[in-house]
Amino acid sequence: MQDSHTSETTQKSIEATIVSGILSAKIRPGTRLGENQLAALFGVSRTRVREAMMRLESRGIVHVSPRRGWFVVEPSAEDAIAVYEARRIVEAGLLRSMRTLTEEGSKALDAHLTEERNAMAAGDRQRLTYLMGDFHIRIAELSGNAIIVDILRDLTARTILISMLYQSEFHAAQSHEGHCRIFEAMQAGDFVRAAELSVEHLDDVEMGLDLTARPDPLSDLCNSLSLPPRTASPPLSP
Amino acid sequence: MQDSHTSETTQKSIEATIVSGILSAKIRPGTRLGENQLAALFGVSRTRVREAMMRLESRGIVHVSPRRGWFVVEPSAEDAIAVYEARRIVEAGLLRSMRTLTEEGSKALDAHLTEERNAMAAGDRQRLTYLMGDFHIRIAELSGNAIIVDILRDLTARTILISMLYQSEFHAAQSHEGHCRIFEAMQAGDFVRAAELSVEHLDDVEMGLDLTARPDPLSDLCNSLSLPPRTASPPLSP
DNA sequence: TGTGGCTATCTTGCATACAAGACAGAAAGC
DNA sequence: GCTTTCTGTCTTGTATGCAAGATAGCCACA
Incomplete structure (x- = not known):
């Protein structure tokens, strides 16, 4: 349930993998989820990745920035x-x-x-x-x-x-x-x-939250610089 | 908000139209939602219809029967x-x-x-x-x-x-x-x-529900015979 | 008359191709 | 050195093409 690419790529495994990654804090907010990267990772075409993204978007998990990419939501x-x-x-x-x-x-x-x-x-x-x-x-x-x-x-x-x-x-x-x-x-x-x-x-x-803190003080920077987030494990590397 | 094809087909209008149709009891459970029909109705390609269907499926509104079609859910x-x-x-x-x-x-x-x-x-x-x-x-x-x-x-x-x-x-x-x-x-x-x-x-x-009644005593029949449901307004005719 | 199988047609599943926009980096001008 | 502009590259948006499966209707046959 928690490794990325199983031999049998079932209908909703992309969706479940990403949600699982978030639930276990392995994927940070603002993480870019490139369609091409995910397609390569799961060995499928962009079409199915997009379908998974659409479902995740309707669940409030990811959002799309037009022509820029899909990102894990950064709640305000x-x-x-x-x-x-x-x-x-x-x-x-x-x-x-x-x-x-x-x-x-x-x-x-x-x-x-x-x-x-x-x-x-x-x-x-x-x-x-x-x-x-x-x-x-x-x-x-x-x-x-x-x-x-x-x-x-x-x-x-x-x-x-x-x-x-x-x-x-x-x-x-x-x-x-x-x-x-x-x-x-x-x-x-x-x-x-x-x-x-x-x-x-x-x-x-x-x-216990500090809601005055800006949501992206330097994670934005990390993304801009194409750096991995500041945690142990990189977001979606195999 | 309740007519089908506006001039500007926005991103989620297909989704909203169908939900609105259900909320106002104009679309019956089990109604077949053909990708081609919807694509023609909204003047878009099947791709966008499919994306809307995916989102609706994740919301529990429609389901897909493989290679048969999309249907408004018939809750058990x-x-x-x-x-x-x-x-x-x-x-x-x-x-x-x-x-x-x-x-x-x-x-x-x-x-x-x-x-x-x-x-x-x-x-x-x-x-x-x-x-x-x-x-x-x-x-x-x-x-x-x-x-x-x-x-x-x-x-x-x-x-x-x-x-x-x-x-x-x-x-x-x-x-x-x-x-x-x-x-x-x-x-x-x-x-x-x-x-x-x-x-x-x-x-x-x-x-007030009669949950012993079969969910589809004859609506299944209607669908099989390609007949419109037994209500005044047909499901999605323009 | 009833039954089994075959085929034509229609459906979705999935991949791919191309277009349009956003962005980064270089180059040019001041 | 600083700003501006341009261009190449990379991203998603959307349509389309083809394949696989399901269904219905027809035909042959018992």
């Missing part, structure tokens, strides 16, 4: 606020709609929180970013409602892009603590409390 | 349940997140409810279907959150498709009454109550 401060507001609405509504936490669900969340702890102990920041977002998707999966899962996956992807732009430092321990408290409320069957905690948790994370 | 009974559940989650979360109802918002909703009454008096069922769905979108617009508006628009489109498949008769008066009660709660500033009423309203509508 207003966008960031809207995304967090949307997440509060959907996640609180979701938790409030829940009635029971199944045994499997409890185990799944427990295992997830253990993974979070392991990643924290290992200092694996990229994996941690992925897990912190995935927790909320896991909760959506408990509901069994694929529509909500899709919505939250896309919102989480945008959240990760936002955090890469505006989050000066990563309070992983605090987020993990928030997740644990939400889980405890769910285990206690108090889904109203879980919803409230979830809203507070999202408020906390949003408050 | 399970899909219908998931859509209503998702709407309850999002709309209840939305209303609970609201704090005030502005003067403009109150006027907009009031005007909308008047339109509903007018359409009921005129017996304009198609317009009524549109308005009944649009009420919920209007509420989303009050929040000023474009993400939530988009989500609810797509869910509403699917809701209308569901009602065309499973709703034996249309209790417009009952729905209108529900909308009025939600509006009253909002005017009173009681958004928790408004959220509860919204959930009940959606429950009522869902209960």
Whole structure:
């Protein structure tokens, strides 16, 4: 699910690969997604790449600058606020709609929180970013409602892009603590409390952002100079 | 916004036209959307039609049957349940997140409810279907959150498709009454109550569906025989 | 009369070709 | 040295061509 070019290039693998790359913080906001590069990477023609880009655009993941190229979105401060507001609405509504936490669900969340702890102990920041977002998707999966899962996956992807732009430092321990408290409320069957905690948790994370910072203080520069982004792994190299 | 081929064929007009057609119940579920037909209708090449179809597919509005064609989705009974559940989650979360109802918002909703009454008096069922769905979108617009508006628009489109498949008769008066009660709660500033009423309203509508009915008892037949659907206006004729 | 298979036609899937615009870098002028 | 302009290159935008598959209708045949 996370390597680029499998032998069988299925219909939506380009789309899924890019979203997966964002969710695991391997693709930065503003990353250029050239049709030719992607076509070569996946061994297909530009046509199919464009179709994937169109779908991703309708999901709010990429945007096109006419005759310049496709870019992973760089959410503005207003966008960031809207995304967090949307997440509060959907996640609180979701938790409030829940009635029971199944045994499997409890185990799944427990295992997830253990993974979070392991990643924290290992200092694996990229994996941690992925897990912190995935927790909320896991909760959506408990509901069994694929529509909500899709919505939250896309919102989480945008959240990760936002955090890469505006989050000066990563309070992983605090987020993990928030997740644990939400889980405890769910285990206690108090889904109203879980919803409230979830809203507070999202408020906390949003408050930790520096939304006064320009979205692209020097990532623009990097792109202009055709330099790779300032992280360990280059965006889409095989 | 509702006629097919304007002189300026903008980037997303195909997409918007089809969604608009569904929202106003002019396009039935299962309607075949031939690439060639749409291309001719909009005066563009199949390429752009395909791009619009791709975006609509990612929004859950159409689906493709390989080498057979594009079709407006015919939600299954399970899909219908998931859509209503998702709407309850999002709309209840939305209303609970609201704090005030502005003067403009109150006027907009009031005007909308008047339109509903007018359409009921005129017996304009198609317009009524549109308005009944649009009420919920209007509420989303009050929040000023474009993400939530988009989500609810797509869910509403699917809701209308569901009602065309499973709703034996249309209790417009009952729905209108529900909308009025939600509006009253909002005017009173009681958004928790408004959220509860919204959930009940959606429950009522869902209960009015006959989900045991097969999704396509004879619309399949109509398509197979290349007959127009059994409504007044043919799906996409100019 | 019913049934099986064949073919003609129509559909989408996918690649490619060409056009138009944006950008970078060089060259020219001041 | 600085600015301006021009041109080559690279990008996406769009149409078109061809191939593969699905379907319908016809024909042969039992």
